[in-house]
Structures are given as C-alpha cells and as structure tokens.
Amino acid sequence: MKALCKSEPREGLWMTRAPLPEIGPDDVLIKINKTGICGTDVHIWNWDDWAQNTVPVPLITGHEFAGEIVELGRNVTELSIGQRCSGEGHLIGKTSRQSRSGKFHLDPATRGIGVNEQGAFAQYLRLPAFNVVSLPDEIPDDIGAILDPLGNAVHTALSFDLVGEDVLITGAGPIGIMAAAVARHVGARHVAITDVNPARLELAAQVADVTPVNVAEEDLHDVIAKLKMKQGFDVGMEMSGNQRALDQMVEAMTMGGRIAMLGIPPGKSPVDWSRIVFKAITIKGVYGREIFETWYKMIAMLENGLDVSKIITHRFGADDYEAGFTAMKSGLSGKVILDWTG
Ligand code: NAD
Ligand code: ZN
Secondary structure, rough: OEEEEEEEOOOOOOEEEEEOOOOOEEEEEEEEEEEOHHHHHHHHHHHHHHHHHHHOOOOOOOOOEEEEEEEOOOOOOOOOOOOOOOOOOOOOOOOOHHHHHOHHHHOOOOOOOOOOOOOOOEEEEEEHHHHHOOOOOOOOOHHHOOOHHHHHHHHOOOOOOOOOOEEEEEOHHHHHHHHHHHHHHHHOEOOOOOOOHHHHHHHHHHOOOEEEEEEEOOOOOHHHHHHOOOOOOOEEOOOOOOHHHHHHHHHHHHEEEEEOOOOOOOOOOOOOHOOOOOOEEEEEEEEOOOOOOHHHHHHHHOOOOOHHHEEEEEEEEEHHHHHHHHHHHHOOOEEEEEEEOO
C-alpha cells in the first residue's frame, strides 16, 4: 500500500510502499478515504527537537482520518465490514488506575498513532476495534477526517459551563476557531478570538459568529468595553501556545474566571502567579479528547447544527502531500485534507 512515511531522521516525509498492516483478534483494518494534516505532522516533517525525541524511524505518520472497515479481527462482533468510521488515535492501556476507573483519556501509558505507532497517512490502517468511532451518514468523510482536532476543541470548550458566558479564545488556529464555533453552538454570550495573523482572524469570522481581535493592533480592554462587559471574560480557552497570549488572557479574565489550556508552550513559560491567585482563577490543562464522551457529544452536535465545514480550506490528492504541507506551513490555511481514494 501507499504510505506517507518518516523514512529517515531528517526534514521531510516520503511517499513509500509499505506492507498491508496485519490485524490482531481485537483489531479492525480500515481503508482510509480522507486524512487531515495536523500541526503535529508539521513538527514531524520539520524534525524538530520534540519529533527527534518522540518519533521512531521509520514510521507512517498521520492520526486524523476517516475511512471504512474492510476486515474484522476474530473477536470483533460489534462492528461490520463496510462501516464508515473515524477513530480515537490515542491507544490506551487497560491496567492503570485511570483506565480501570473509566477515565481512559487520562491513562499514562497512552501511545499515539502516527506519533509512536504506525499512523493513518496510508491506504490502510490497523486500529483496535475499541478505538473505532462509527460515522453516521450525515457526517461526510471530510468532516470525519477532522474529528480529532474538533474533539480537542470540544473537550476544551466543554470543560466549563459556557451558557450565557463571555468567552475569550487566544489563538485562531484551526482548533481555536472550531472551539469558537462550539462555544457559540452551546450558548455562550460573547465569543472573542485573538490572533496576530489577520488571515486567521478572517477565517475565524467566516466559520463562527465571533469578535475577531488582532492583538498586534488592538487592546483586549478596549474589546471588553466595546462588548459592554462589566469586568472581563468568564471563561478562557488558550489555544495558541504563545506566552504573551496567556498573559493577556489572565489580564482579561474576570474575578473567579476559568481557563482551559490546550495550547502547548514551546518550553517553560513564566506566568504572573499572583494575578492568578488574587483573581481566584481556575486553570485546567486539556489533553486529547475524553474517551469517548467527547466523541459522543461532538457527533451529536454535528448532527444538530454545529457546522465547522468552512474550516477546511484546502484539499489535495495524497500524492500532492507536499502541496498540503506547504499550505499548512503558510499560516494562511485552516484544515488541509488529503484524499487517499484516487
Ligand atoms: P496553530 O499553530 O495552527 O494555531 C495557533 C495560532 O495562535 C496561530 O494562528 C498563531 O498565529 C496564533 N498566535 C500566535 N501568537 C499569538 C498571540 N500572541 N495571541 C494570540 N494568538 C497567537 O495551532 P492549532 O493546530 O490550532 O492548535 C492550537 C494549539 O493547541 C497548539 O499550541 C497545539 O500545539 C495545541 N494542541 C494541543 C493538544 C492537546 O492535546 N493539548 C492537541 C492538539 C493541539
Ligand atoms: Zn492532530
């Protein structure tokens, strides 16, 4: 089969021929239709420090996918051949305290497809049946291929009650923008989203009913005044990984505000802890998706009017993967989809 592989420990990814994955008794074989390129894949392409310390070579990359089941392991009885699906890319252990109490997303032994294990940028993917999430007919493969990052957005956005709340999102990348759409869908009052990249802010305004704020030019305190908010934002979602964005968020929060942090800062980043203490702010770190509550709620919302389709800005055949990565690196794209069916 064709597979987009980290074949050598240097910059780049290469389209290679790989053997068809062999499935175990509890696995399924998925024929991949569409995949999404993630920022993580760009890190692996660039072969930065994180990638060098994390990713084994050779490895088939990619973890955002939609496809259909073409083979079932002998113990798999709840799924069927031909079923359209996406799936959770975090492979969890079953022995930790967290897993045994049903908090699968907190399992410390988690391994990621396309990062630690063979991934989804290929014509076929082996996946434990446990990880499969079936797709209803109303959810097309393009959207199925971005449920992983949409799940990050949903997990973060549902961390705190948003009904009637004023919400600040820092970072209008694909995940920040989708989180804005989710916040609107579940009934937030004002949703402001910041970035320093005008193209990203324009895209945010196309995808969701938000107040875009270019923090290179505009002060968040002026936005608070313009939106006639009394003190500041009730809930924050940090989705840039940028140190200054977190600082600005803490400043713009109301007393007792709640912050969910998904963005990953590049290293240790200093924070004015006294501001956090005196404002009595709650901070929650968010990793991945809740398995499988996030998937359940995400699909239910998509079936009931949540529309994130405009976040997909580019589509390429898998053979044109280089163009896909160029689009991702431009900083101008939303989600970029690769089609493996051609
Ligand atoms: P992205 O890099 O596409 O988007 C980040 C955005 O932040 C960019 O548009 C950038 O211009 C903007 N930005 C930079 N400086 C800023 C500032 N000072 N203020 C406001 N915005 C600023 O990333 P993405 O794919 O949307 O992912 C968002 C973040 O979530 C990243 O940090 C990513 O590493 C992280 N992430 C975490 C998890 C997890 O499980 N915790 C999963 C996926 C992604
Ligand atoms: Zn991803």
